[in-house]
Amino acid sequence: MDEVYTYSEQDIFSKVLKQWEQAVQDMGHVNLLVTGKTGAGKSTLINAVFRSEDAGTGVGQPVTKSTRCYEDDELPLRIYDTKGLELSANAQSETLCEIQDLIQEKWKKGNQDELIHAIWYCVNSGTNRVEDTELEWIKALCSLGEVGVPVIVIITQAFRKGVANVLRDTIEDAIGGQSWYKGCYVLLAKADEEDPTGHPAFGLEELVKATFQIIPDSAKKAFVNAQGISIDLKVKTAQKYLMGYIGSAAATGASPLPFSDAPLLIANEIAMCTHLTAVFGMKLEKATIIGIATALIGVPAATIAGKSIVSGAIKLIPGVGTVLGAVVSGGTAALITAALGRTYITVLELIARGELKQEDWNTDAFKEKIREMMRSELDKNTTGIG
Numbered sequence: 001m002d003e004v005y006t007y008s009e010q011d012i013f014s015k016v017l018k019q020w021e022q023a024v025q026d027m028g029h030v031n032l033l034v035t036g037k038t039g040a041g042k043s044t045l046i047n048a049v050f051r052s053e054d055a056g057t058g059v060g061q062p063v064t065k066s067t068r069c070y071e072d073d074e075l076p077l078r079i080y081d082t083k084g085l086e087l088s089a090n091a092q093s094e095t096l097c098e099i100q101d102l103i104q105e106k107w108k109k110g111n112q113d114e115l116i117h118a119i120w121y122c123v124n125s126g127t128n129r130v131e132d133t134e135l136e137w138i139k140a141l142c143s144l145g146e147v148g149v150p151v152i153v154i155i156t157q158a159f160r161k162g163v164a165n166v167l168r169d170t171i172e173d174a175i176g177g178q179s180w181y182k183g184c185y186v187l188l189a190k191a192d193e194e195d196p197t198g199h200p201a202f203g204l205e206e207l208v209k210a211t212f213q214i215i216p217d218s219a220k221k222a223f224v225n226a227q228g229i230s231i232d233l234k235v236k237t238a239q240k241y242l243m244g245y246i247g248s249a250a251a252t253g254a255s256p257l258p259f260s261d262a263p264l265l266i267a268n269e270i271a272m273c274t275h276l277t278a279v280f281g282m283k284l285e286k287a288t289i290i291g292i293a294t295a296l297i298g299v300p301a302a303t304i305a306g307k308s309i310v311s312g313a314i315k316l317i318p319g320v321g322t323v324l325g326a327v328v329s330g331g332t333a334a335l336i337t338a339a340l341g342r343t344y345i346t347v348l349e350l351i352a353r354g355e356l357k358q359e360d361w362n363t364d365a366f367k368e369k370i371r372e373m374m375r376s377e378l379d380k381n382t383t384g385i386g
């Protein structure tokens with residue numbers, strides 16, 4: 001008889017938690033410098049884009065005379081906020097020098113996690129025009145040479161789109177050719193409180209997707225995690241990481257995996273699920289972990305037998321159900337991993353969209369729905385790679 005590997009609820013929980021901490025640590029930070037005159041709408045924008053209401057607020061750490069850095073315990077994000085652009089020309093150029101020095105100093109350190117990854121320069125469209133001095137300023141930021149940072153110009157508070165579009169054209173004309181200039185986006189971060197239907201928020205998703213494109217790869221996962229605007233971006237990024245896990249499941253099982261080695265496969269899948277959760281930026285509560293795990297595996301919450309995960313899944317694969325007790329081939333391991341990963345991403349997506357609540361985890365209807373999803377993924381009988 002095969003040996004039975006048994007994970008208790010507590011085992012699973014502490015394993016997941018440890019891997020979760022590791023995944024969060026590996027993720028590092030995304031660091032954005034958000035600049036523009038006071039009142040431009042920087043704070044409003046930051047609050048609208050990121051998952052925490054406190055992102056970019058609070059006291060912050062002074063970094064230079066005009067710059068503060070805001071970190072949030074909940075997010076893999078650092079916001080650098082500048083002051084003084086609305087002041088005299090002298091104060092402005094001083095601030096510009098400070099920003100340049102800051103970028104350079106981070107660059108010299110050579111630590112990817114500490115670099116400024118992008119600049120958002122905010123211009124309030126309510127001002128109707130950009131002054132020449134401000135244009136010069138933006139131009140200077142966009143032409144920093146080798147040690148520069150990609151810059152996105154944002155026309156904020158676009159209650160009147162026509163005016164905002166004219167501003168964007170002005171900026172395009174003046175700055176379009178600069179090497180670090182990565183485009184100009186018009187948006188309204190928050191609906192007009194007095195006329196929310198007449199002036200709904202718009203443009204945030206475009207900004208988030210554009211920012212994702214211009215930041216270095218090392219900061220992308222943290223950015224996807226920290227932002228709360230584009231669920232689509234979370235799903236796509238998670239799908240990309242899933243491919244790596246499918247590949248390694250195939251490799252683990254390639255020298256055909258004796259059935260009793262199922263825990264190896266399970267370790268890979270637990271790592272995968274925590275990694276995917278980290279991409280989404282979801283908080284992992286014990287109830288959530290146990291709820292999802294038991295729903296996916298379809299066994300009582302009290303004990304989760306390592307074998308039952310694999311045997312449960314194998315039985316669902318058409319034509320493979322009969323090889324039970326033999327080996328799990330690389331192909332089968334990859335199929336299971338792919339189906340599990342895709343199902344899990346769908347669950348995360350439902351949670352992120354608010355269509356699934358924590359109260360639902362333990363209902364039979366939910367578990368049946370998850371199993372149905374898993375079955376239909378397995379029916380596709382494809383890993384989606386190679």
Ligand SMILES: Nc1nc2c(ncn2[C@@H]2O[C@H](COP(=O)(O)OP(=O)(O)O)[C@@H](O)[C@H]2O)c(=O)[nH]1
Pocket residue numbers: 036037038039040041042043044045156157158187188189190191192193
């Ligand atoms: N309705 C609405 N108000 C905004 C928006 N952006 C800024 N504001 C308002 O403009 C003022 C200044 O915004 P704030 O974010 O504090 O600007 P900051 O100085 O650049 O951080 C505040 O009263 C905001 O409520 C927006 O997108 N929608």
Ligand SMILES: [Mg+2]
Pocket residue numbers: 042043044
């Ligand atoms: Mg502010």
